[in-house]
Amino acid sequence: MAGFSWKSVKKNKFLYLLALPGLIYFILFKYVPMWGILISFQNYSPYTGFWHSNWVGFEHFRRLLSSPDFLLLFRNTMAINLLNLLFFFxxxxxxxxxxxxxxxxxxxxxxxxxxxxxHFLSWVIIVGISFLMLSKSDGIVNMVLQSAGLAKIDFLTNANLFWIVLTAQSMWKEAGWGTIIFLAAIAGVDPQLYEAAKIDGAGRFRQTWHVTLPAIRNVIIILLILRIGQIMEVGFEQVFLMMNGAVSDVADVFDTYVFRLGVRQGQFSFSTAVGLFKSLVGLILVIGANRLAKRYGEEGVY
Structure with missing residues (x-):
């Protein structure tokens, strides 16, 4: 097996050289930092260092699961991601x-x-545009509503609308960029399938429904599985910039919780434990979704 591998490397050496920068990037910035998750099992202190900090086992994980904030954080994170899954995906x-x-x-x-x-605009700009559009005092949307004789809507400080505003922002910012993969998949559909559908009398809608969608189904399933694996990731910058005191009960998610405890309060071990918990949940969801897809005859991620 080893001989076969070296022969393969020698035969495809230019392809491996082409992939080398990407491999180096993942090793340096993805795998090497994974050693840092060990501090989630310690009472880490920058003064004593990694090797001399006390080991506490699963104490930080027990603290997270027993925290009164856990259910609130879990609810907000899941609700925002489920809305994105239903409407944005x-x-x-x-x-x-x-x-x-x-x-x-x-x-x-x-x-x-x-x-x-x-897609190329930062969340700072997106949130700034949102404030210009949705502000209750002088936002464009509310000025139009007022000129039409309708009551103004408090978009930015109404807890009932916060998740909807976040979902709308994500849809506007990333929906266009997300079409790239699907357009590439559609471009690979055999044109003869459309010709056969035309001969059978199918119009444009039926061609889309019976030819295009089935042809790109595997791509949709794979991206859906990967999206489910990110269900604990909301996006810190967007939520942090949109958060205010009036919506804190529905805006506080695991990412903002980690920032507050890890960066502001210096609880490095506990915040690392929270991040590891999120990653484990994502891993379990990916494995479960992949097995479910394979059970129904799809290719899955692996």
């Missing part, structure tokens, strides 16, 4: 299908460029 698929139907190449490229643009 299908949107790039729909946009890709619509873009695929455009016959004008120039118009298609212009639309793609416009919907890609928000």
């Amino acid at each position: 299908p949107l790039p698929i729909l946009l890709a299908l619509l873009l695929n139907e455009l016959r004008s190449f120039l118009y298609k490229k212009v639309v793609q460029s416009i919907i890609y643009l928000p």
